[in-house]
Ligand SMILES: Nc1ncnc2c1ncn2[C@@H]1O[C@H](COP(=O)(O)OP(=O)(O)O)[C@@H](O)[C@H]1O
C-alpha cells in the first residue's frame with residue numbers, strides 16, 4: 001500500500017504562480033479525477049510532477065510514501081513508481097516501445113505477446129507499436145499507445161492529462177475501463193485529468209477534485225459529476241486570489 005501526498009504545492013511558470021497551494025492525497029488502488037476550467041493549472045500540476053524544466057516549484061511538497069519527488073530527476077521519479085501521460089504525447093524517432101519497456105526493467109519474456117494483448121484491450125492495432133514511438137501515429141493512437149506502455153510498466157501511481165483529447169467515444173470507453181482495471185490488477189493509484197464527464201461512467205472514480213485557479217476547491221464522490229454536468233464549475237467558487 002502506497003500513498004501519494006501533495007500538500008500546499010505551488011508552481012510558477014515564468015514569473016506567474018499558476019498552481020497556488022494545491023492539496024491532494026491518493027492511496028494505492030484508488031481512481032481520482034481532476035476537473036476544472038481551462039487555464040486552472042491542471043497541466044501545470046502534471047508537468048511539475050513530471051519534473052519538466054520550466055515549471056518552478058515555489059512551495060509545498062509532493063511525496064510518495066514520505067519520499068519527496070520534487071528533489072528527484074524525472075527518471076528517478078519514474079523509478080519511484082510515478083507514470084505521467086502528458087496531454088500531447090511526443091514522437092521519439094529511433095526508439096520502439098519494446099526498447100523502452102526493456103530499459104525500464106519490464107520482464108522481456110513474452111513481451112511482444114503482452115504488448116499485443118494490451119493493444120487489443122484499448123482497440124489499437126498492435127503493429128503500430130512496432131514502429132518508432134508515436135511516429136506517424138494520430139493523436140488518438142498515441143494516447144492508446146501510452147496506455148499500453150502504462151499497462152506494461154505497472155507503475156504505483158499514474159497521472160493522465162486530458163485523457164479524452166483525440167479519442168472517440170469508443171476508444172475513450174476502452175481506455176477508461178483499462179485504467180479502472182489497473183487499480184484492481186496491481187493496485188495502481190490512477191489520477192485522471194478530464195473535461196469529459198461521460199468518462200466517469202467507465203472510470204468509476206473514488207474521488208473527484210474540482211480545481212480552480214490552482215487549488216482544489218472541492219473534493220467529492222462520483223455524485224459531483226452530475227452537479228458539474230448540470231451547473232458547470234461556477235457553483236464551486238474560485239479561491240480568493242492572492243496573485
Ligand atoms: N509553458 C507555459 N508558458 C507560459 N504560460 C503557461 C505555460 N504553461 C501554462 N501556462 C499558463 O498557466 C495557466 C494554466 O495553464 P494549464 O496548467 O495548462 O491549465 P489547464 O491544464 O488547467 O487548462 C494558463 O494561464 C497558461 O497560459
Ligand SMILES: [Mg+2]
Pocket residue numbers: 042043044087161162
Ligand atoms: Mg491542460
